[in-house]
Amino acid sequence: MTGRRLSILSPKRNKRLQTGWEGFFPYYAGYPEHFARELLRTAKLPKGAVVLDPWNGSGTTTYTASGLGLDAVGIDLNPVMIIVARARLLPPSEADHLRPLAATILSHAHSASARLADDDPLLTWFDAETATFIRAIEQNIRRGLVGNMTKSPDGVKLDRISGTAATLYVALFAACRKLVAPFRSSNPTWLRRPKETDARLTASMIEVARLFGNNVRGMARALAANQLELLATGSPKQGGTRIALSDTAIMNLEAESVDFVLTSPPYCTRIDYTAATRIELAVLGPLLGTNARSLGLRMIGTTQVPKSQIEVSEDWGGTCARFLEELRRHPSKASGGYYYRTHLDYFDKMSRSMARMSTAMKPGARAVLVVQDSYYKEIHNDLPTVIGEIGKAHGLRLTRREDFHLRSMSDINPARLTYKRPSGATESVLCFAKK
Ligand SMILES: C[S@@+](CC[C@H](N)C(=O)[O-])C[C@H]1O[C@@H](n2cnc3c(N)ncnc32)[C@H](O)[C@@H]1O
Incomplete structure (x- = not known):
């Protein structure tokens, strides 16, 4: 050896x-x-x-x-x-597509009259209006970027999802993570579920869109820097x-x-x-x-x-x-x-x-x-x-x-x-x- x-x-x-x-x-x-x-x-x-x-x-x-x-x-x-x-x-070559894609997704999410399932898991932390807008963004990522190839009767084949769709999901994860910060505990790996009687979190569409948009911009910038390197x-x-x-x-x-x-x-x-x-x-x-x-x-x-x-x-x-x-x-x-x-x-x-x-x-x-x-x-x-x-x-x-x-x-x-x-x-x- x-x-x-x-x-x-x-x-x-x-x-x-x-x-x-x-x-x-x-x-x-x-x-x-x-x-x-x-x-x-x-x-x-x-x-x-x-x-x-x-x-x-x-x-x-x-x-x-x-x-x-x-x-x-x-x-x-x-x-x-x-x-x-x-x-x-x-691949770093995809950096340029991210921002225009996010802008399209956000504009569809704003204009769509999204409906939220009564048991949507986002309702665990967010009030109905906030959850509906987050779900509208997610739905638009899914509709625009998760093709039939990745769908199956047991759900989406996540291992086949495109890198671009995955990146936009990560930007949405990070936005939600920031919004649920009040439910973090001293153990950084643990996210508390609110009690039945606790108020749910409220965030305006502007705030959610800003967090998501900023994350995508930051990711595009970091990816472009990788390209140069x-x-x-x-x-x-x-x-x-x-x-x-x-x-x-x-x-x-x-x-x-x-x-x-x-x-x-x-x-x-x-x-x-x-x-x-x-x-x-x-x-x-x-x-x-x-x-x-x-x-x-x-x-x-x-x-x-x-x-x-x-x-x-x-x-x-x-x-x-x-x-x-x-x-x-x-x-x-x-x-x-x-x-x-x-x-x-x-x-x-x-x-x-x-x-x-x-x-x-x-x-x-x-x-x-x-x-x-x-x-x-x-x-x-x-x-x-x-x-x-x-x-x-x-x-x-x-x-x-x-x-x-x-x-x-x-x-x-x-x-x-x-x-x-x-x-x-x-x-x-x-x-x-x-x-
Ligand atoms: C210590 S972490 C790995 C961290 C990784 N090296 C990184 O850089 O992020 C262990 C991982 O094992 C995964 N895991 C736990 N049980 C598993 C199982 N039965 N099969 C496959 N993965 C599992 C967890 O989801 C977690 O992501």
Whole structure:
């Protein structure tokens, strides 16, 4: 493996670096673009090599791989992330179309006499007038830019949506995100649903149109700046990229088709990945064939209790077995019940997903996983070691591990003081090779 030593930078996200095109795709659980670029660049992959991110989120891996001229496959179960990752891949040559398109969409939205379904999910946060106008914008994006090719009886095939449509959806997501700011809590990933008796949010058409228009203008500008940079640096032609909506625990990728995996799996810290994108899912409501609850149940790391009985598997390794046993015996309420079962669900889905990921890798292919540890009460959940052991059970040899100390969201959790656990978290970069 000499000559192919990967350069591993800190995977910590730095807000100051999130400017330009990257700045439009903030996502709390990702690693930064420069981390992914440096890794993929030093992987020295041959032309035509395929890079996979099975938990692609906002698409940092697929965007970076594509910019380096590599082919990439990005998978995610959350439809919002599919749209975001698609938008991120919009070729800079499309920058000029965005503003006129947004102007047309807004003028149709203003003049249309839109009707709103009584159960439109936007009504969770907005009053009827505001929701109607947001829906009118969304309907016009859909009517103008989401063609028949993408429609199916189970809803719109979001993985086939055009980059332009996806970009306009992202601009509308960001506008709505700003409007629902009063429902944010101290946990930045959590958006509160108002109580039945709470007043809903009101925003004038002018305000909604201004937010949407400003976002599109900003995106067009950032994309145009990318175009100039590409011309100046003579970057390679964008690689071919496929973004697919799929559940990694049951995904069917072609065996031995992948040369390199770069990913960060879902955390085991009770992050509800659908709750974090509630407002975006509400915008997409009419396009989805599934409801948010059933989507949430399939997510790795879900806070919902699994329907089936799950047994501890040998594939999860000794570290995981010891952690689960300590958790099950913890005297606090619900440890042996609810928390034990949701953790079983996490490790079961992770193990099944890693088995499928490994099958898709060519012999000798490498995989880099960014994994964070955490605490359950005072019990250390050494997820990087657990993932290393799960990988081993599925034919992956751990070749290197680099640890980075981070301040983490658990620092704002009062339980940290009650259970006397150290501040921050360790984010580990795990490098595997397929045997
Ligand atoms: C840690 S995030 C990935 C962040 C990504 N590296 C980025 O730069 O944005 C994990 C992702 O896994 C996705 N996910 C959770 N369960 C999944 C499943 N069963 N199948 C596919 N994706 C899943 C979540 O929707 C989330 O986007």
